[in-house]
Amino acid sequence: MTRPAVAALAGLALLTAACGGTTGAPQQQPQGAPVTGGTFTYAIPADPGVLDPAMAVLSVTNNVLSMAYDTLVGTGENGEIVPRLAEKWDVKPESVTFTLRKDATCSDGSPVTASNVADNVNHIADPATKSPIYGVFVPVGMKAEADDAAGTVTLTTPEPFSFILESTRDIFVVCGKGAGDRASIARATSGSGPYQLTEAVPGDHYTFTVRRDYAWGPAGATARELPQTVVMKVVPNEQTAANLLVAGTLNGAVLTGPDRARVEATPGVTKQVLAVGNGQFLYHQGEDRPGHDPAIRKALTQALNLTELGRIASGGTGRPATGLVLEPRPCSGDTVTGHLPAHDVAAATAALDAAGWKPGPDGIRAKDGKQLTLRFMYATTRGAGVQAAAEYMAGAWHKIGVDVQLNGVIDTKLAESLSAAQDWDVVWLPIGVNLPSQLVGFLSGPSAPEGANYAHLANKQYEELIAKASRLPATEGCPMWLQAESALFENADLVPAVENTALVAAKGATFRVISATLVATSIRLTQGG
Numbered sequence: 001m002t003r004p005a006v007a008a009l010a011g012l013a014l015l016t017a018a019c020g021g022t023t024g025a026p027q028q029q030p031q032g033a034p035v036t037g038g039t040f041t042y043a044i045p046a047d048p049g050v051l052d053p054a055m056a057v058l059s060v061t062n063n064v065l066s067m068a069y070d071t072l073v074g075t076g077e078n079g080e081i082v083p084r085l086a087e088k089w090d091v092k093p094e095s096v097t098f099t100l101r102k103d104a105t106c107s108d109g110s111p112v113t114a115s116n117v118a119d120n121v122n123h124i125a126d127p128a129t130k131s132p133i134y135g136v137f138v139p140v141g142m143k144a145e146a147d148d149a150a151g152t153v154t155l156t157t158p159e160p161f162s163f164i165l166e167s168t169r170d171i172f173v174v175c176g177k178g179a180g181d182r183a184s185i186a187r188a189t190s191g192s193g194p195y196q197l198t199e200a201v202p203g204d205h206y207t208f209t210v211r212r213d214y215a216w217g218p219a220g221a222t223a224r225e226l227p228q229t230v231v232m233k234v235v236p237n238e239q240t241a242a243n244l245l246v247a248g249t250l251n252g253a254v255l256t257g258p259d260r261a262r263v264e265a266t267p268g269v270t271k272q273v274l275a276v277g278n279g280q281f282l283y284h285q286g287e288d289r290p291g292h293d294p295a296i297r298k299a300l301t302q303a304l305n306l307t308e309l310g311r312i313a314s315g316g317t318g319r320p321a322t323g324l325v326l327e328p329r330p331c332s333g334d335t336v337t338g339h340l341p342a343h344d345v346a347a348a349t350a351a352l353d354a355a356g357w358k359p360g361p362d363g364i365r366a367k368d369g370k371q372l373t374l375r376f377m378y379a380t381t382r383g384a385g386v387q388a389a390a391e392y393m394a395g396a397w398h399k400i401g402v403d404v405q406l407n408g409v410i411d412t413k414l415a416e417s418l419s420a421a422q423d424w425d426v427v428w429l430p431i432g433v434n435l436p437s438q439l440v441g442f443l444s445g446p447s448a449p450e451g452a453n454y455a456h457l458a459n460k461q462y463e464e465l466i467a468k469a470s471r472l473p474a475t476e477g478c479p480m481w482l483q484a485e486s487a488l489f490e491n492a493d494l495v496p497a498v499e500n501t502a503l504v505a506a507k508g509a510t511f512r513v514i515s516a517t518l519v520a521t522s523i524r525l526t527q528g529g
Contacts, residue, residue, distance in 0.1 A: 035227075035524075035525040035526060036224075036225060037227065037228040037525075038227050038228060038229070038525045039227060039228065039229040039230070039231060039525075040227040040229070040230050040231070040251050040252070040509055040511075040523050040525055041230075041231045041233055041249065041250050041251050041252075042230065042231070042232055042233065042250070042251060042252040042253070042518065043233055043235040043241040043244070043245070043250050043252065043253040043254070044060050044063060044064065044232050044233065044234055044235070045060060045234075045235065045236055045238075045241075045254075046058075046060050046234065046236060047060075047202050047203050047234055048060050048061040048063075048064040048065075048206070048232075049061055050186050050187075051064065051065060051185055051186060051187060051188065051189060051197070051200075052174075052182050052185050052186060053065055053069060053120075053171075053172035053174060054120070054123055054124050054129060054131045054133065054174075054182070055131060055132060055133075056133070056172075057132045057133060057136075059432070059517075062170075062172075062517055063232070063517055063518050064206055064232050065172055065189070065191075066172075066193070066517045066518055066519070066520055067189075067193060067194070067195040067197070067208045067230055067232070067518075067520045068107070068189035068190075068191040068193040068195050068196055068197055068208065069172035069173060069174070069189065069191035069192070069193045070084050070085050070104070070112075070172070070173055070191060070192045070193050070216075071084050071085065071168060071169055071170065071171055071172060071173065072084060072085050072086040072089075072098050072117065072168040072169075072171065072173070073086055073089070073098075073165065073168055073169055074169060074218045074514075075169055075328065075514050076218070076219070077512070077514070078328065079327075079328025079329070079330070081165060081166065081169070082218045082219060083101075083218065084216075084217070084218055085098075085100055085101060085104055085112060085117070085173060085192065085216070086098035086099060086100055086101070087099055087100070087101045089165060091164065091165050091473070093160035093161075093471070093472075093473065094156055094157055094158075094159060094160050094161070094164075095154055095155060095156040095157070095164070096154070096155050096164045096165050096168070097152055097153070097154040097155075098117070098152060098153050098154075098155075098168075099150075099151055099152050100112065100113075100114055100117070100151045100152070100153065101216055102151060103215065103216055104192050104216045105192060105213070106175035106176035106190065106191065106192050107176060107189065107190060107191060107192070107193075107196040107211060108176040108177055108190070110175065110176050112173065112175050112192045113146070113148050113151075113175075114146035114147055114148050114150075114151055114152055114153040115146040115148055116173060116174070116175045116179055117144065117146065117153045117173055118144035118145060118146035118153050119144075119146075119179060120144075120171065120172075120173050120174055120179070121138060121142060121143075121144035121155060121171065122143065122144050123182075124137075124138045124171070125138055125141075125142055125143065133170075135441060136433075136438050136441075137167060137170040137171055137438075138167070138171060139157050139161050139164070139167060139437070141157055141158040141159075142155055142156065142157050143155070143156050144156075155168070159471065160470070160471040160472070161437070161470060161471075162437060162469060162470050162471070162472060162473065162474045162477045162481075163330065163435045163436075163437050163474050165474075166330055166434075166435055166474060167435060167437070169434070170434065172191065173191065173192065174190055174191060175190060175191060175192055176190045176191075177190055178190025178191075187200045187202070188200070192216075193211075193214070193520060194210060194211055194214040194217060194221075194223045194226060194520050194521055195208035195209065195210055195211065195226075195230055195520060196208060196209055196211060203234055204233075204234055205231055205232060205233045205234060206231070206232040207229060207230070207231050207232075208229065208230040208231075208232070209228065209229055210223050210226050210227065210228050210229070210230075211223055212224075214226075217521040218519075218521065221521035221522075222521075223521075225524060226520075226521070226523060226524075227509075227523055227524075227525050230520075230523065233250065235250075235253070238255055238256070238257050238259055239257075239259050241253040241255065241259075242255060242259035242260075242262065242263050245263060245266075245269070245505055245507055246262070246263060246266050246269075246507075248507055248508060250507070251506060251507060251508050251509040251525070252504070252505065252506045252507075252509060252511060252518075253504075253505055254502050254503070254504050254505075254513075255502060255503045255505060256276065256317070256383070256500065256501075256502045256503075257315065257383060257384075258315065260317070260502075260503040260505075263503065263505050264503060264505075266507075268507055268508075269505050269506065269507050270505065270506040270507070270509075270510055271503060271504070271505055272503070272504040272505075272513070273501050273502070273503055273504075274327075274501060274502050274504055274513060275326060275327050275499055275500070275501060276326075276432070276500045276501060276502045277326060277430050277431060277432035277499075277500060278321045278324065278430060278431065278496040278497070278498065278499055278500065279310065279313040279314060279318065279321075279385075279386070279389065279428070279430060279496070279497050279498045279499075279500050280321070280428070280429065280430065280431070280494060280495055280496040280497055281393075281426055281427060281428045281429065281494075281495055281497070282426070282427055282429060282454070282455040282457075282493065282494050282495070283297045283300070283425065283426055283455065283492065283493070284422070284424055284425050284426070284427070284455055284456060285297075285455055285456045285457060285458065285493070286422070286447075286456045289425055289456075290372060290373075290374060290425060291425060291426070291455075293355060294491060294492065295351050295354070295355050296351075296352070296355060296357075297491070297492035297493070298341045298351065298492045299347075299348040299349075299351035299352050299355070299400075300348070300374075300397060300402070300426075300492075301340065301341045301492045301495055302341045302342065302343060302344045302345070302347050302348040302351070303343075303345055303348040303396050303397055303399070303400050304343065304393060304396050304397075304497075305343045305396075306340065306343065306495070306497050307320075307343075308392070309389055309392060309393065309497045309498070310497040310498030311498070312385065312388050312389050312392050313385045313386060313388070313389035313497055313498050313500075314385055314498045314500050314501070315383075315384070315385045317500070317501050318498035318499055318500050318501060319498070319499050319501065320336070320337070320498070320499065321336050321496035321497065321498055321499045322334040322335065322336050322337065322499065323335045323336060323482075323485060324431060324433070324436070324439060324485055324494075324496070325433055325434065325435065325436055325439075326432055326433065326434055328514070330434075330435060330436075330474050330478070331436060331474070331477075331478035331481050331482055332478075333478075333482045335482050335483075335485035335486045335489070336485075336486075336489060336496055339486040339489040339490050340489050340490075340492070340495060340496075341492055345399070345400065348400055349400050349401075352365060352372075352400060352401065355367075356368075357372050357401070359401045363401055364401055364402070364403045365400075365401035365402065371403055372401065372402050372403065373402075373403040373404075373405065373425075374397065374402060374403070374404050374405070374425040374426050375405045375407055375423065375424050375425045375426070376390055376393065376394060376404050376405065376406050376407060376424070376425065376426045376427075376428075377407045377408075377409060377414060377417060377423075377424040377426070377427045377428070378390045378406075378407075378408055378409075378414075378427065378428035379408070379409065379410065379411050379414045379428070380408040380409060380410060381410055381411050382428070382430070386428055387408065389428065389497070390406055390408070390428060391406070393426075394406055407424070414427075414429075418448060418454040419448050419449055419452075419454065420448070420449050422448060422449075422454075427454075427455075430500070436466075436469075436481040436484070436485070437466075437470060440466055440470075441453065442454070443455075443457050443459075443462065443488065443493070443494070444457060444458075444459070444462060444463050444466070455493070455494075457488075457493050457494075459487055459488055459491050459493050461484070461487040461491075462484045462487045462488055462493075465480045465481070465483050465484035465487065466480070466481070466484050468480055469481045469484065508525060508526055509523065509524060509525050509526060510522075510523075510524050510526060511523045511524070
């Protein structure tokens with residue numbers, strides 16, 4: 001994996017998934033008939049930063065961009081691939097050819113062409129761009145060729161790639177002036193989506209105005225019933241967001257903390273519970289680390305009651321983890337259950353004894369004059385649940401003779417420590433991706449700082465399975481992708497403790513969220529909200 005992917009995976013791991021895929025129909029409350037026009041206001045937890053889609057790795061950024069940009073294909077309510085800018089496609093092991101619709105236009109009125117699409121892909125893949133989504137959303141080595149006369153664009157990879165079609169769901173297409181002047185879209189938009197950014201006030205709000213000519217949305221969606229204006233309001237404090245939603249100042253918000261309970265009890269609120277990625281941890285497997293020994297990793301995992309840990313980490317709102325990829329998954333199945341070392345403190349103690357780690361006078365185990373010490377790193381910005389989870393793990397490990405040094409840091413410091421400093425033995429690291437292929441560089445290959453394999457993993461079974469799976473069409477390769485995930489858990493390389501959930505709440509409006517993104521064409525204001 002190329003170096004740009006390191007930054008992308010750090011961004012995905014640390015700050016992705018304000019919400020995940022759908023997990024059932026929203027619980028509707030009577031709110032009246034749809035309203036044409038008006039303003040829809042949606043809370044985002046942070047400023048999105050630079051708005052060039054080629055540089056966007058954070059979920060908050062992609063949620064903002066989803067208002068103004070289209071992709072070639074999209075995700076249907078049941079996880080199926082649906083047309084967007086492309087009306088049909090032909091998939092081969094090493095290529096996919098899209099035929100574009102002829103009626104799509106950019107916000108400046110210019111037509112969306114095959115060259116627009118190809119230029120976007122090639123721009124991201126150009127090393128000079130230093131795009132952090134290269135190697136994640138755009139596979140390494142992918143190239144694009146356009147035939148404007150035929151209205152087709154062909155994407156090719158150097159060798160077969162399982163998810164060559166599915167990966168295009170995440171590539172926003174820049175068109176018009178912005179395609180030739182990327183600096184112009186740092187705080188503006190130039191896309192074919194249903195909205196155009198008309199005001200950007202960093203740290204406060206981003207205002208979008210509808211394009212009434214938009215008529216090429218997924219499943220035939222148009223702008224006819226969309227609100228006239230969408231305001232993405234920056235609300236970092238979740239309690240504030242809950243207050244504003246209950247008061248009717250906000251029409252939509254995503255809540256993960258304790259305030260979700262009172263919002264759920266508020267009359268007139270539409271509620272949907274979504275998966276938001278796992279609460280999980282990894283052991284550093286560098287040669288000089290305790291986690292290098294699989295017996296130690298398994299013993300440490302056995303010492304933990306993962307059910308209790310998951311409850312603590314999620315504040316009681318999570319559910320058992322079943323895989324690493326966000327819903328809706330391209331490969332369905334439970335890769336976790338039955339594949340993690342079972343909770344057994346006696347077995348954990350015996351394993352440490354057998355590995356030569358003997359308790360000292362202070363109760364801390366030592367071997368060859370070196371104490372068994374773990375530096376546990378986690379992000380303090382992940383909420384009280386993660387802090388409590390870290391303390392619980394430290395306490396459980398201390399009981400079996402392990403010295404644990406807790407190191408809570410902000411997200412940016414966590415990213416630095418993962419990619420460069422490497423000053424950790426265990427890290428609590430949420431990951432949110434839409435395809436299993438997006439995890440490969442993170443869980444195998446070159447170690448940090450040369451690559452994105454932060455934990456120095458070297459699971460041969462995982463590597464052999466993904467090598468075979470990646471060369472097969474997605475449906476054929478799915479059994480091996482699933483087996484590969486399970487191999488990581490059986491080896492205690494990565495330990496998912498819980499699948500976190502979030503409450504997506506709406507008042508005076510309805511909308512859908514799919515694959516961590518607000519669906520712009522689904523937004524409706526309602527009467528009586």
